[in-house]
Amino acid sequence: MTQATGAGGASRTRLLDVIASIGPPIAVISTVLAYFGWSQAAAQAKYMGLNVALFDFSDQDYVRFSVGNLFTPLVCLLAVGLCVLGLEKWLRGRIETGDRPAVRRIAGAAAAVGVLVAGGALLVVALQPGRTVLYAPYVVAAGVLLAAWATRLHWLAHPGKPEALSVGHRVGQGALIFGLVTLLLLWGAGDHADDVGRRAAMDIEQNLDALPRVELYSPSPLAISAPAVTETKLGTDAEPLYRYDGLHLLAVSGGRLFFLPDGWTVRSGPVVVLPDNDAVRVEYGH
Incomplete structure (x- = not known):
């Protein structure tokens, strides 16, 4: 009876881990798609002398507007995510075989690259006040995610680490990263959508x-x-x-x-x- 209960508890834990892994990305992508579509429609309407409220678009319309312009970035993001998952699986295998120092070196280098990428993009934005630097928020978000992933991997490869982080610590850490990356993606989506909307209005004029x-x-x-x-x-x-x-x-x-x-x-x-x-x-x- 105890073994069955333990197996059931382990299954529920794995299910919760899966939901925790895929839930936030899906929520972020849905939010970014809807916001991008609204921003694009609003920008196009503004450049044409209208207000987007006149069109009475639905949330499904906004998502449909954004898919065409975000399809390539989302495919690239998915490809990068799959590569990162494969790399993490390989590195976890190295940890299990006892090659922790090598994994820590790789993780440390990756964390440094993430910090440099995020900091460099923010510096470019700071040096051009009042101007829109397209894709800079996306680059900052990528750097933050890379640094966070590498830091967690470095912690996993530490020889004296505890078996697991407390639930509160993991939730707080995940919520912080989730909130920061979501804000960066919304920032980038707003700038990108404004540019797309302006070009769409000009394309109508020319054609x-x-x-x-x-x-x-x-x-x-x-x-x-x-x-x-x-x-x-x-x-x-x-x-x-x-x-x-x-x-x-x-x-x-x-x-x-x-x-x-x-x-x-x-x-x-x-x-x-x-x-x-x-x-x-x-x-x-x-």
């Missing part, structure tokens, strides 16, 4: 003709003031009908239609916003 061309039909005047938009009265006095040309569809979101007039630029040119209902008929073309 406006790639957006679908539309014609609007309305029984009442819409009073669109953009110079490139022409109004043509087609109906009769009894049944008036107005057609508007010279517009491109930007987006359909939040119960609204967003249009850009011919010749629209980031610095000048209005964005036409209409409710998405039956009051206005929209025809799409090339």
Whole structure:
């Protein structure tokens, strides 16, 4: 009975360790994806003279926006993580065979590299106040993680170490690293997303003709003031009908239609916003 209870306790402990290992990374990645998507959409809207709240995007929309721009960094992060896990397994094998001094030297060198990388990136940011240094927060986060991992490995290779750290110590240490890395990733995601949003707005300006061309039909005047938009009265006095040309569809979101007039630029040119209902008929073309 005691052995069964002990086996069950060991299984629960291993399960908790697995959850503790994969839970925080998943939470961090989900948070960064949502924040990056929101920051990107907000930056693009700002550069186009809009507010992101007008689009009424959902959390799923923000995650979808970020996947394309963060796919490569996330794949690289996964590859690095797998390499680190393989390296740690090999080093733990060296510890079990008694080659602790070599492992401590490797861990010490890795910790030093992590500190230098994080410190160097922070120095670059400090030397350029007021300017955005893209990817610098990511580099700092990588340096912090490398130093933390190497420090733990160095502790494991110490000949006089206790069998295990207290639960409180491990939780406190993990929470500190988790919080610091999360803040750094959010900082980096904000800077990166702002740059992506700005470039997306400029790309729309340079490739406006790639957006679908539309014609609007309305029984009442819409009073669109953009110079490139022409109004043509087609109906009769009894049944008036107005057609508007010279517009491109930007987006359909939040119960609204967003249009850009011919010749629209980031610095000048209005964005036409209409409710998405039956009051206005929209025809799409090339």
